[in-house]
Amino acid sequence: MFQDLFTYNTKEPWFFTEYSFLLVFGIFLLLYALVVNNKKWKKIYIILFSLFFYYKSSGPFIGLFALMILSDYIFAHFIYKKEGRVKKLLLFLALLYSLSFLLYFKYSNFFISNFNSFLGTDFKLNNLFLPIGISFYTFQSISYLMDVYRKEIPPAKNFTDYVFYMTFFPHLVAGPIVRAKDFLPQIEKPQIIRLSLYKESLLRIIVGLLKKLFIADYLGKYVEIIHQGPDGFTGGENLLSMYAYSFQIYFDFSGYSDIAIGIALLLGYRLKENFDNPYGARNITSFWRKWHISLSLWLRDYIYIPLGGNRKGVFNTYLFLFITMLVGGLWHGADWRFVFWGMAHGIALILHKGWTHFFPKQSEKWYYKILGIIITFHFVGILWIFFRATSFESAFLSINQIFTATSWVDFQGFWMTRPEVMYLLAFSSIIVFTSQKWKQKIIDKIYLIPTFFWIILIAIALQVILQFKDDVVEPFIYFQF
Amino acid sequence: MILLWSMEKESNIISGEKNENSNSKGLIFWAGLSFVIPLTLIYFYSYSQHKITISGIELKKIFIEDKQEKTDVLSTSTQQSEEQSSLLHSSKLDTIFDPSPEQGERNLNDIEYTKTWDFGSNLDTTAQRILLMGDSECGGLCYQLNDYCQQNGHKLVLSFVWNSASIYNFAYSDTVNKIIEEFKPTYVFLVVGLNELYSKDITNRTSAAKLMAEKLSGIPYTWVGPANFMKDYGINNAFKLSAQEGTFYPTLNLTIPKGGDKRHPSQEGYKIWMDSLAVWVETKAKYKIKLAPPVKRNRHYRSRLINLNAAEYRGY
Numbered sequence: 082m083f084q085d086l087f088t089y090n091t092k093e094p095w096f097f098t099e100y101s102f103l104l105v106f107g108i109f110l111l112l113y114a115l116v117v118n119n120k121k122w123k124k125i126y127i128i129l130f131s132l133f134f135y136y137k138s139s140g141p142f143i144g145l146f147a148l149m150i151l152s153d154y155i156f157a158h159f160i161y162k163k164e165g166r167v168k169k170l171l172l173f174l175a176l177l178y179s180l181s182f183l184l185y186f187k188y189s190n191f192f193i194s195n196f197n198s199f200l201g202t203d204f205k206l207n208n209l210f211l212p213i214g215i216s217f218y219t220f221q222s223i224s225y226l227m228d229v230y231r232k233e234i235p236p237a238k239n240f241t242d243y244v245f246y247m248t249f250f251p252h253l254v255a256g257p258i259v260r261a262k263d264f265l266p267q268i269e270k271p272q273i274i275r276l277s278l279y280k281e282s283l284l285r286i287i288v289g290l291l292k293k294l295f296i297a298d299y300l301g302k303y304v305e306i307i308h309q310g311p312d313g314f315t316g317g318e319n320l321l322s323m324y325a326y327s328f329q330i331y332f333d334f335s336g337y338s339d340i341a342i343g344i345a346l347l348l349g350y351r352l353k354e355n356f357d358n359p360y361g362a363r364n365i366t367s368f369w370r371k372w373h374i375s376l377s378l379w380l381r382d383y384i385y386i387p388l389g390g391n392r393k394g395v396f397n398t399y400l401f402l403f404i405t406m407l408v409g410g411l412w413h414g415a416d417w418r419f420v421f422w423g424m425a426h427g428i429a430l431i432l433h434k435g436w437t438h439f440f441p442k443q444s445e446k447w448y449y450k451i452l453g454i455i456i457t458f459h460f461v462g463i464l465w466i467f468f469r470a471t472s473f474e475s476a477f478l479s480i481n482q483i484f485t486a487t488s489w490v491d492f493q494g495f496w497m498t499r500p501e502v503m504y505l506l507a508f509s510s511i512i513v514f515t516s517q518k519w520k521q522k523i524i525d526k527i528y529l530i531p532t533f534f535w536i537i538l539i540a541i542a543l544q545v546i547l548q549f550k551d552d553v554v555e556p557f558i559y560f561q562f
Numbered sequence: 563m564i565l566l567w568s569m570e571k572e573s574n575i576i577s578g579e580k581n582e583n584s585n586s587k588g589l590i591f592w593a594g595l596s597f598v599i600p601l602t603l604i605y606f607y608s609y610s611q612h613k614i615t616i617s618g619i620e621l622k623k624i625f626i627e628d629k630q631e632k633t634d635v636l637s638t639s640t641q642q643s644e645e646q647s648s649l650l651h652s653s654k655l656d657t658i659f660d661p662s663p664e665q666g667e668r669n670l671n672d673i674e675y676t677k678t679w680d681f682g683s684n685l686d687t688t689a690q691r692i693l694l695m696g697d698s699e700c701g702g703l704c705y706q707l708n709d710y711c712q713q714n715g716h717k718l719v720l721s722f723v724w725n726s727a728s729i730y731n732f733a734y735s736d737t738v739n740k741i742i743e744e745f746k747p748t749y750v751f752l753v754v755g756l757n758e759l760y761s762k763d764i765t766n767r768t769s770a771a772k773l774m775a776e777k778l779s780g781i782p783y784t785w786v787g788p789a790n791f792m793k794d795y796g797i798n799n800a801f802k803l804s805a806q807e808g809t810f811y812p813t814l815n816l817t818i819p820k821g822g823d824k825r826h827p828s829q830e831g832y833k834i835w836m837d838s839l840a841v842w843v844e845t846k847a848k849y850k851i852k853l854a855p856p857v858k859r860n861r862h863y864r865s866r867l868i869n870l871n872a873a874e875y876r877g878y
């Protein structure tokens with residue numbers, strides 16, 4: 082067992098949900114207590130653990146990651162010092178270098194297969210393994226280079242600081258996408274770990290684990306069955322699968338973000354929130370302000386605004402919005418389904434922008450709010466089908482079943498055969514649609530639990546998860562992006 | 563000591579005695595212990611032979627134990643089935659056997675198990691040890707087959723219902739081998755295909771079907787195709803070509819009433835299906851066994867039933 086702990090296993094990469102990780106993290110914290118008040122050793126200690134974590138997650142790709150960090154660091158210093166064309170050229174080279182890894186590993190096969198199908202050629206596809214977290218750390222690298230270029234931040238003071246920022250393990254493999262300007266200042270002045278912070282971080286970790294292992298993984302099993310052959314299931318079953326996947330992807334990714342934020346907090350660093358009750362959004366614009374916030378902001382600041390934002394007329398504003406969402410879709414995966422998903426969201430954002438142009442006043446009546454939430458949730462849910470389905474054909478089959486083969490009888494049959502899925506869907510709905518205010522009230526009550534009992538709380542949570550979880554934990558959905 | 567130390571540190575922070583600009587080492591240490599202690603206990607428990615039960619619920623173990631349990635989805639049943647097996651070979655079981663009127667009381671221990679059974683073209687009227695396995699459709703068919711078995715003196719040794727399973731599950735796992743080894747059937751009914759009627763990757767599934775047919779070679783069997791509730795893209799034909807000649811029953815040609823979920827047959831549908839299958843097995847199958855229609859229907863189910871879900875258990 083201990084030998085396995087220090088070697089990389091392709092079949093069992095480390096996730097936050099692995100109990101072996103949580104145990105090692107606990108031991109890491111015990112030793113962290115010894116160096117926490119020594120800035121230098123604290124940094125080195127966290128960097129070493131982060132590199133070890135990445136090695137356990139991605140093995141040999143740690144070398145590739147190191148190359149990117151080194152090049153960014155060097156380029157950023159030159160970009161900051163130079164002016165004019167040289168500066169632009171340096172930025173271009175730096176971005177190209179950073180992006181080249183992502184383009185090669187994630188998109189080369191996509192380009193080759195499309196090239197082959199359009200031109201009838203027969204170029205062989207590469208046998209590639211996508212390094213875990215590459216989409217996230219590439220975007221972080223780009224944000225750092227761009228911010229330095231715009232002189233919004235100076236380059237990292239020293240190499241250690243930059244390595245610390247890039248490798249910080251809580252956000253390393255699946256976000257949130259952390260900006261250098263938000264994080265670098267924290268390296269020098271982290272938060273002081275106090276009782277409130279301790280409780281907040283542990284609660285985030287527990288909630289994150291429950292979201293992922295208890296809800297998302299269970300719903301995922303049902304979704305998988307339906308997507309093996311959507312036309313073999315009734316419209317009702319497909320509709321419930323749409324709901325199940327909408328909840329699954331939310332609990333999976335927000336659960337991961339909760340764990341990441343909780344772990345970072347325990348170390349004294351606050352990562353920005355990545356979700357803000359997204360399914361409670363009244364319209365699609367609001368949804369994108371609440372869903373995967375770090376990505377939305379990244380797309381806004383590094384694609385939409387550089388393209389021209391809303392400064393170049395109405396038509397161009399819509400066009401830039403569309404392009405931004407297209408890139409967002411492609412970021413999620415090298416497949417036309419993701420491109421379509423991004424485009425559909427882009428069109429919806431344009432339509433909503435147009436709507437607000439003509440009807441700028443939003444009604445505050447409760448039934449309009451509810452109607453808005455229902456419409457937005459279902460629109461997002463239908464597009465999630467393209468996200469989850471194995472092909473366009475399968476996605477359209479599922480949607481076709483929902484619209485043409487749904488009847489009340491299906492739900493009665495479903496209730497008889499899969500009551501546990503119905504319970505979980507109802508439970509998920511309550512969590513997702515309850516306002517943050519109410520959730521906060523419950524959280525405040527939990528904070529009243531004395532410190533000593535938190536260890537028992539964690540023990541109960543871990544055992545409850547074990548009782549219910551499948552023995553094979555599905556990787557976080559966003560690991561693949 | 564550690565506990566007291568950490569709590570003292572904590573109280574210091576709360577009371578403001580500690581410097582506000584430095585972290586509480588005690589609190590971080592306590593946070594570390596909050597993970598290490600529960601997880602160490604869970605690990606120790608997982609590696610121990612003991613099992614803890616609270617209010618009738620056994621605490622689950624992790625990792626290696628988990629993996630064992632994963633294999634044990636079958637092994638657990640195998641454990642139970644050992645008891646079952648011992649029952650099968652005891653006279654105790656025979657006494658509950660409800661013989662068919664014309665056959666009189668028969669001892670199930672006499673039912674021979676051989677893998678080189680030669681049926682020829684004649685109807686074998688001897689009692690069989692029947693294994694029914696397949697996807698969720700088995701879950702309904704098993705009750706009808708149970709009636710037939712009790713009527714004809716056969717023993718339904720196991721109904722193995724692998725929900726949502728496809729031919730891949732059956733072919734590329736050794737689950738079937740284990741079951742055959744454990745339950746020693748003399749006749750097998752395989753019902754599969756419902757979850758792959760829509761499939762278009764027929765080539766891959768044909769390979770799997772051939773492998774499955776190889777697994778069954780040596781044991782008389784009937785391969786039952788799925789109900790025709792969806793468009794068939796060729797899976798029935800793939801199964802037919804893969805199975806031995808005269809062993810594939812094409813349900814495709816039968817009109818079966820759908821059940822409430824529109825995906826499985828209704829109770830009446832299962833009855834129609836089994837009746838038709840029985841006639842085919844008695845008259846047209848390569849391996850013909852006696853399957854006269856039951857005088858009494860809906861008898862008490864007397865066999866072992868294993869229910870698995872392909873999403874949770876893919877097979878080993």
